[in-house]
Amino acid sequence: MRLLEFIDQKTIIVDLQAVDKKGVLEELATPLAAAAGIGVADLVRVLMERERLGSTGIGGGIGIPHGKLKKIDTLLMGFGLSRRGVAFDSIDGKPAHLFFVLITPENSTGLHLKVLARISRLLKNEPFKERLKTAADADQVVQILGEEDEEF
Numbered sequence: 001m002r003l004l005e006f007i008d009q010k011t012i013i014v015d016l017q018a019v020d021k022k023g024v025l026e027e028l029a030t031p032l033a034a035a036a037g038i039g040v041a042d043l044v045r046v047l048m049e050r051e052r053l054g055s056t057g058i059g060g061g062i063g064i065p066h067g068k069l070k071k072i073d074t075l076l077m078g079f080g081l082s083r084r085g086v087a088f089d090s091i092d093g094k095p096a097h098l099f100f101v102l103i104t105p106e107n108s109t110g111l112h113l114k115v116l117a118r119i120s121r122l123l124k125n126e127p128f129k130e131r132l133k134t135a136a137d138a139d140q141v142v143q144i145l146g147e148e149d150e151e152f
Helices: 021-036 040-053 109-122 126-133 138-148
Strands: 007-013 057-059 066-069 076-086 096-105
Touching (some): 007 021, 021 040, 021 096, 066 109, 076 126, 096 109, 096 126
Parallel strands (some): 066 096
């Protein structure tokens, strides 16, 4: 299994415009909701509920918002890049620039955790993070992911 199996170019945004956490979640949720055939408001609600449990801003300029929905039957992933950075209540207090958003079916804990772990491992690679930060478009994000994405 590879991360590229879960992401669609339509769910990649390389120029996030939002200036706060809720705005980022709304912006990231819009293409994901369309891909899943669900309402944006439902998806934002799930992501915000998860954020209330504890921020998904893991530090190092990274946010991995995620949540579970009954209405879907497969894991969906999106990516967002904020060039200016967004206050995301990160554990290090620094703005987040790179966002991977995951939505999984309510009963898929194993896959959910595997994908979160894989993303976290990839993002410990500084050159990889820097390449993502400078991606010009969705095609380039897919290319960068493909070069680093191994079976897990």
